[in-house]
Amino acid sequence: xxxxxxxxxxxxxGEMVANDHVDFDLRKGEIHALLGENGAGKTTLMRILxxxxxxxxxxxxxxxxxxxxxxxxxxxxxNIGMVTQHFALVPPMTVAENVILGHTNRFVLDYDAAESSVxxxxxxxxxxxxxxxxxxxxxxxxRQRVEILKALYRxxxxxxxxxxxxxxxxxxxxxxxETLRKLVDDGLSVVFISHKLDEVTNITNxxxxxxxxxxxxxxxxxxxxxxxxxxxxxxxxxxxxNNKIAEIxxxxxxxxxKSLSALDDQGLxxxxxxxxxxxxxxxxxxxxVSGNGQKQLAETLCGVRNCTEGEIKLDGxxxxxxxxxxxxxxxxxxxxxxxxxGVVGELTVQENLALEHxxxxxxxxxxxxxxxxxxxxxxxxxxxxxxxxGDRIRTLSGGNVQKVLLARVLSTQPKxxxxxxxxxxxxxxxxxxxxxxxxxxxxxxxxxxxxxEDLDEILALSDRIAVMYEGKxxxxxxxxxxxxxRLGLLMSGAVKEM
Amino acid sequence: MExxxxxxxxxxxxxxxxxxxxxxxxxxxxxxxxxxxxxEGIMFFGAFVxxxxxxxxxxxxxxxxxxxxxxVLSGLxxxxxxxxxxxxxxxxGLGITVLLTGLSLFGxxxxxxGRSTPxxxxxxxxxxxxxxxxILSTITQQYLLTYITFLVIVPLAGWIxxxxxxxLHIRAVGDNPEAVDAAGVNVYAIRYSTLAxxxxxxxxxxxxxxxxxxxxxxxxxxxxxxxxxxxxVIFGNWIPLKVMFGALIFGGTYALQLRLQAMGLKLPIPYExxxxxxxxxxxxxxxxxxxxASYPAALLKPYRRE
Numbered sequence: 001x002x003x004x005x006x007x008x009x010x011x012x013x014g015e016m017v018a019n020d021h022v023d024f025d026l027r028k029g030e031i032h033a034l035l036g037e038n039g040a041g042k043t044t045l046m047r048i049l050x051x052x053x054x055x056x057x058x059x060x061x062x063x064x065x066x067x068x069x070x071x072x073x074x075x076x077x078x079n080i081g082m083v084t085q086h087f088a089l090v091p092p093m094t095v096a097e098n099v100i101l102g103h104t105n106r107f108v109l110d111y112d113a114a115e116s117s118v119x120x121x122x123x124x125x126x127x128x129x130x131x132x133x134x135x136x137x138x139x140x141x142x143r144q145r146v147e148i149l150k151a152l153y154r155x156x157x158x159x160x161x162x163x164x165x166x167x168x169x170x171x172x173x174x175x176x177x178e179t180l181r182k183l184v185d186d187g188l189s190v191v192f193i194s195h196k197l198d199e200v201t202n203i204t205n206x207x208x209x210x211x212x213x214x215x216x217x218x219x220x221x222x223x224x225x226x227x228x229x230x231x232x233x234x235x236x237x238x239x240x241x242n243n244k245i246a247e248i249x250x251x252x253x254x255x256x257x258k259s260l261s262a263l264d265d266q267g268l269x270x271x272x273x274x275x276x277x278x279x280x281x282x283x284x285x286x287x288x289v290s291g292n293g294q295k296q297l298a299e300t301l302c303g304v305r306n307c308t309e310g311e312i313k314l315d316g317x318x319x320x321x322x323x324x325x326x327x328x329x330x331x332x333x334x335x336x337x338x339x340x341x342g343v344v345g346e347l348t349v350q351e352n353l354a355l356e357h358x359x360x361x362x363x364x365x366x367x368x369x370x371x372x373x374x375x376x377x378x379x380x381x382x383x384x385x386x387x388x389x390g391d392r393i394r395t396l397s398g399g400n401v402q403k404v405l406l407a408r409v410l411s412t413q414p415k416x417x418x419x420x421x422x423x424x425x426x427x428x429x430x431x432x433x434x435x436x437x438x439x440x441x442x443x444x445x446x447x448x449x450x451x452x453e454d455l456d457e458i459l460a461l462s463d464r465i466a467v468m469y470e471g472k473x474x475x476x477x478x479x480x481x482x483x484x485x486r487l488g489l490l491m492s493g494a495v496k497e498m
Numbered sequence: 499m500e501x502x503x504x505x506x507x508x509x510x511x512x513x514x515x516x517x518x519x520x521x522x523x524x525x526x527x528x529x530x531x532x533x534x535x536x537x538e539g540i541m542f543f544g545a546f547v548x549x550x551x552x553x554x555x556x557x558x559x560x561x562x563x564x565x566x567x568x569x570v571l572s573g574l575x576x577x578x579x580x581x582x583x584x585x586x587x588x589x590x591g592l593g594i595t596v597l598l599t600g601l602s603l604f605g606x607x608x609x610x611x612g613r614s615t616p617x618x619x620x621x622x623x624x625x626x627x628x629x630x631x632x633i634l635s636t637i638t639q640q641y642l643l644t645y646i647t648f649l650v651i652v653p654l655a656g657w658i659x660x661x662x663x664x665x666l667h668i669r670a671v672g673d674n675p676e677a678v679d680a681a682g683v684n685v686y687a688i689r690y691s692t693l694a695x696x697x698x699x700x701x702x703x704x705x706x707x708x709x710x711x712x713x714x715x716x717x718x719x720x721x722x723x724x725x726x727x728x729x730x731v732i733f734g735n736w737i738p739l740k741v742m743f744g745a746l747i748f749g750g751t752y753a754l755q756l757r758l759q760a761m762g763l764k765l766p767i768p769y770e771x772x773x774x775x776x777x778x779x780x781x782x783x784x785x786x787x788x789x790x791a792s793y794p795a796a797l798l799k800p801y802r803r804e
Contacts, residue, residue, distance in 0.1 A: 050680075052803060071682065088676050090669070090673045090674045092669075092673055092676075101677065102678065106667075107662055108661060108662055118750060445754075
């Protein structure tokens with residue numbers, strides 16, 4: 001019998017559909033993967049099961065009985081536990097306090113009893129944790145064990161793990177997998193949310209693949225190869241870009257990146273020993289499942305994130321160690337990944353267009369409004385921005401905000417254009433416009449670094465394609481020899497082609 | 499000199515009581531993640547409601563009771579804005595202070611407006627459990643409310659926060675409400691309840707001023723004690739016992755400056771300058787202790803389940 005059955009679950013966030021009639025079932029004693037790219041709707045589906053979201057339509061059955069889950073309280077009562085990606089732990093409290101939080105019947109707490117019962121539970125499930133330790137002193141792997149212990153302490157028979165390996169080092173992953181195998185031997189059922197193919201094929205019994213909020217289907221893990229899974233998981237949209245190849249002026253190397261390493265916000269390695277070269281008049285596509293270091297690469301290349309090792313050399317000038325402003329004046333142009341972080345919503349279009357080079361428009365600290373307006377009017381025409389210079393940015397559509405950002409960066413004629421996820425969230429027309437602009441930059445002789453999760457976009461625009469996996473470049477292909485299957489394999493970390 | 503110090507110690511406890519009550523109340527709300535800037539207004543309102551109700555009914559205890567009720571309701575109003583509606587806590591707190599200050603003054607004008615002498619009532623009497631022990635008796639000559647505050651409310655607050663399930667929930671809500679929600683506990687209920695408890699304690703602090711210390715109500719009766727209480731909560735690192743020491747430091751300096759003013763010292767500065775002393779000391783204490791303050795991580799953040 002199925003422990004959990006979710007039927008035709010649909011969930012909207014505003015206009016966007018996050019889950020579109022998704023079916024999902026979980027058998028007793030299995031590890032079941034939810035596989036899909038970021039934004040495919042995996043987490044949403046499981047947050048609905050755990051009561052953190054409410055579905056707009058569709059039903060949930062637990063052990064064959066239809067249930068209403070309105071909050072985590074209901075799912076806990078149905079013996080469902082979830083370890084969310086951001087741990088639901090209170091750092092200044094002890095492990096025992098965190099575990100008994102919301103799960104003690106005594107008004108007056110008995111810390112000795114709580115600590116020994118938590119220690120008993122930890123021993124029973126083979127989770128090595130000191131109940132008196134303060135959570136803020138624990139490593140990420142240990143915190144995850146506390147989260148699992150929390151769920152088990154509440155008698156969970158279904159354990160949902162959201163990207164549990166994303167924050168772990170390989171050794172910790174091995175420990176986690178060992179724990180999970182032990183738990184399913186005890187009759188628990190585990191939902192394993194992931195986008196990493198090798199882990200999914202390593203540990204799970206069945207796989208449900210989600211793409212753009214829809215379920216592509218459920219398969220037995222043993223029947224599938226990495227290749228087939230990659231093809232199922234990765235979206236195959238189609239779009240039109242005019243003339244891919246203009247004439248490439250044969251090029252010289254412009255940007256040299258040598259053994260570049262950097263840390264992410266948590267202080268974990270995000271970039272490991274990256275070597276890349278970008279030539280004049282080429283688009284270098286960077287493919288990869290999101291969260292493999294692309295964001296940090298873009299940030300490091302424009303100077304807002306410091307590298308720990310390595311060298312960034314643009315046109316013979318070493319840039320690392322310099323400020324973000326010096327990166328820009330040396331010819332690095334970045335189109336910010338998060339559009340709304342790149343603009344100031346309360347300021348007008350003309351002010352935002354002038355924001356990064358105010359020194360051109362000011363005299364002794366006073367702004368020259370006429371010059372700012374003239375500059376804005378020119379760019380609005382040139383980049384087809386549908387807005388007036390005096391409109392506030394926050395009233396603009398996503399596509400027009402992106403055009404403002406493009407205009408601001410490209411009007412300075414940078415030598416290198418870094419475009420991380422430049423078309424994400426744009427409608428087809430706006431996306432095509434952005435792609436066309438990138439091609440024009442290449443034809444002008446600039447080097448373009450296009451970071452995208454959209455494989456078709458990468459394949460259509462790039463002259464060469466580098467693939468990132470876990471902070472490393474695992475392969476660099478010429479556009480002519482690349483195809484989705486080959487890239488998918490590289491993206492999954494299954495093979496390397498250097 | 500000895501008499502001077504013994505009197506100073508006795509006065510310190512008296513002067514600290516209202517601030518300590520308010521600071522313990524604020525400790526509860528901030529531990530749950532709500533900065534209640536309505537504190538100054540709620541103290542003022544509590545002082546007024548307590549005085550008004552005691553004057554009309556003739557019972558000081560009834561006055562204190564109504565003051566606490568008014569504080570609870572004010573706390574819940576803060577909850578409506580900052581918890582349910584998710585309004586910025588600075589805005590809603592300051593709004594409540596402005597509202598309650600205006601309301602109290604308006605009510606005072608309506609009831610006592612035409613009088614030539616300020617109205618007054620017979621305040622709470624002090625008690626003394628050790629009346630016949632020489633030096634000690636000067637210090638133990640205190641209001642019952644002072645005894646309750648120092649010997650019951652402070653230890654009780656510490657016990658609730660650190661030894662009970664409710665306290666565990668409060669501390670967790672103030673640090674990571676998502677964790678509490680995921681554990682199946684109602685975040686809003688915890689935050690509302692601490693605002694109610696906090697409001698009641700804050701108003702009791704205000705009522706202490708009108709019903710015990712002064713036996714009267716006036717425009718400047720609170721004069722910034724609410725803001726000082728907020729500083730003291732930070733100084734005390736959100737731990738009731740440490741908050742108590744903070745309140746004693748302020749109370750001690752306040753009592754000291756009163757005496758310095760009265761001594762008529764011949765100094766090149768006007769004696770009113772001493773008035774600033776307790777506030778200056780509070781600022782210095784805050785700067786010294788505030789650097790290591792471990793703020794509740796979710797302070798000022800409205801909780802929404804996305």
